[in-house]
Amino acid sequence: MIRLEQVDKRYPNGHLALSGVDLVIRRGEFVFIVGPSGSGKSSLVRLLYREELPTAGEVFVDQFHVTRMRRSQVPRLRRQLGVVFQDVKLLPQRTVWHNVAFAMEVVGASSRDIAKRVPQVLELVGLGRRRDSFPHQLSGGEQQRVGIARALVNNPVYLIADEPTGNLDPDTAQDIIQLFLEINRRGATVIMATHARDLVNQVKRRVLAIDHGRIVRDELKGAYHEA
Amino acid sequence: MRPKTLWYFGRETGYGLWRNGWMTLASVSTVAISLFVLAFFIVLSVNLNHIATTLESEVEIRVFIHQKIPRQTELNLLKQAKGWPIVRKISFFTKSQAAHQLQSEFPDQKALLQLINQSNPLFDGYDVYAHHPSQIGVIARRFRRLPIVQSVVYEGLVAKRINRVTEVVRAVGWGIEALLALATLSIISNTIRLAVFARRREIGVMKLVGATDWFIRWPFVLEGTVLGLVGAAAADVAVNYGYRWAIRAAVAAMPFWPVAPLHLVLQHTIGVTVIMGLVIGGIGSLVAVRRFLHV
Numbered sequence A: 001m002i003r004l005e006q007v008d009k010r011y012p013n014g015h016l017a018l019s020g021v022d023l024v025i026r027r028g029e030f031v032f033i034v035g036p037s038g039s040g041k042s043s044l045v046r047l048l049y050r051e052e053l054p055t056a057g058e059v060f061v062d063q064f065h066v067t068r069m070r071r072s073q074v075p076r077l078r079r080q081l082g083v084v085f086q087d088v089k090l091l092p093q094r095t096v097w098h099n100v101a102f103a104m105e106v107v108g109a110s111s112r113d114i115a116k117r118v119p120q121v122l123e124l125v126g127l128g129r130r131r132d133s134f135p136h137q138l139s140g141g142e143q144q145r146v147g148i149a150r151a152l153v154n155n156p157v158y159l160i161a162d163e164p165t166g167n168l169d170p171d172t173a174q175d176i177i178q179l180f181l182e183i184n185r186r187g188a189t190v191i192m193a194t195h196a197r198d199l200v201n202q203v204k205r206r207v208l209a210i211d212h213g214r215i216v217r218d219e220l221k222g223a224y225h226e227a
Numbered sequence B: 001m002r003p004k005t006l007w008y009f010g011r012e013t014g015y016g017l018w019r020n021g022w023m024t025l026a027s028v029s030t031v032a033i034s035l036f037v038l039a040f041f042i043v044l045s046v047n048l049n050h051i052a053t054t055l056e057s058e059v060e061i062r063v064f065i066h067q068k069i070p071r072q073t074e075l076n077l078l079k080q081a082k083g084w085p086i087v088r089k090i091s092f093f094t095k096s097q098a099a100h101q102l103q104s105e106f107p108d109q110k111a112l113l114q115l116i117n118q119s120n121p122l123f124d125g126y127d128v129y130a131h132h133p134s135q136i137g138v139i140a141r142r143f144r145r146l147p148i149v150q151s152v153v154y155e156g157l158v159a160k161r162i163n164r165v166t167e168v169v170r171a172v173g174w175g176i177e178a179l180l181a182l183a184t185l186s187i188i189s190n191t192i193r194l195a196v197f198a199r200r201r202e203i204g205v206m207k208l209v210g211a212t213d214w215f216i217r218w219p220f221v222l223e224g225t226v227l228g229l230v231g232a233a234a235a236d237v238a239v240n241y242g243y244r245w246a247i248r249a250a251v252a253a254m255p256f257w258p259v260a261p262l263h264l265v266l267q268h269t270i271g272v273t274v275i276m277g278l279v280i281g282g283i284g285s286l287v288a289v290r291r292f293l294h295v
């Protein structure tokens, strides 16, 4: 379970990106976070894997008290999560295969498991044949899918995706959302920040709308815009 | 550590060192030079030690007895001292034996021999040998306390002075080494910092997907210790050849000078340089990585 209590986030330059956010996400949910550009979606998501700490309030993820935990415990938190970053964050000098594999190396997986699992996820995101390419040889959408593969490779309990379909054509975006739904059916909690109105309206899952750093709507079978 | 993880660290280390070619070379040379200086002082102190022990092992203690002590008393003491556990060997000589020895040692000193023959001014006494050089002082003191003993002579003083010089050489050596170590530390640390800086993005992403600090540190620490070890090896090779040359030169110039053998010198230098290389390399890279871990 993810729980935010009265969370404010003010960046060092004084900008208030989140204010008074209260939120509970249970295990097994599928949640869209929607809102205009600059409304605070990424800021919210970054609190979950502790890339940022809130200025006020508390954040809990399962047994982790994110706002109070020791630095040395942070890796344990992050290993529960698979994150698709809005800016993808691939390693430019490593191949597609390595970009995905190193997420497993980092958590100490055996080379046998890595050799087995990496091709599987690359196949899932439709990049089975690009394993030896470098990121700069890929299109934006292909890079994004490498990022998705990396987030999925360790079978995370929570999949946190920040605008994962931003660079994808509608068909590929469909494939990705179906993939996420499948993962969700198998038990993972999915949290996805997005502008993709059609996708949100189509799958009818919980929608959290943010505007100016506040949660303005929270519907269990919601749409991108208020009905 | 699993073999997989070991392989990972090894690969990352090699990659890092290779990418920083010139800095790698520069820091290995600095380490080598600094450790060579350290080794130089070690060689010096090993040699001084060697001289001291050589001298000590050759000395015997000469104990002289007062004039006019009855022969029986002298022989009693001989018998008694033979039973002391710290005495390895003891032999008695009379003053006429001492005179004969003098005569055979200095056959040309006519005036001296005449004097001895007229009224022998020498003493009866004992030649005493210790089991261990460090016991010489104890034996000497024990004899000195006896009323029939006139005086005790041994060459331990020379050895003692050499030991004191050795201590000074060592202190100076470590002092200089401490400064060099600081300089070396900062060079290694900067080399590693370059490597870390080049990979700061990678480090950031690794941390975001759940890498522990140590997982990130290891390759760099390994890199630093490899730098230190290679530097130490270079210094030891230099000491090896340098010292062989020095031995040859010394034997030619001063045939009787007790030069410490090569293996004795290497025994000391290799250990110290390797440990120093490891420590400096390891600490240097830890310092370098620290700043980049707060992601």
Ligand SMILES: Nc1ncnc2c1ncn2[C@@H]1O[C@H](COP(=O)(O)OP(=O)(O)OP(=O)(O)O)[C@@H](O)[C@H]1O
Residues within 6 Å of the ligand: A011, A012, A013, A015, A016, A017, A035, A036, A037, A038, A039, A040, A041, A042, A043, A044, A086, A163
């Ligand atoms: N590191 C930062 N320092 C200062 N201000 C920031 C920082 N990151 C974000 N902001 C500001 O906080 C606000 C919220 O940003 P955020 O990235 O959370 O928006 P978003 O909803 O994810 O937008 P988008 O849909 O464009 O990704 C924006 O006004 C942005 O300018």
Ligand SMILES: [Mg+2]
Residues within 6 Å of the ligand: A041, A042, A043, A086, A162, A163
């Ligand atoms: Mg965003």
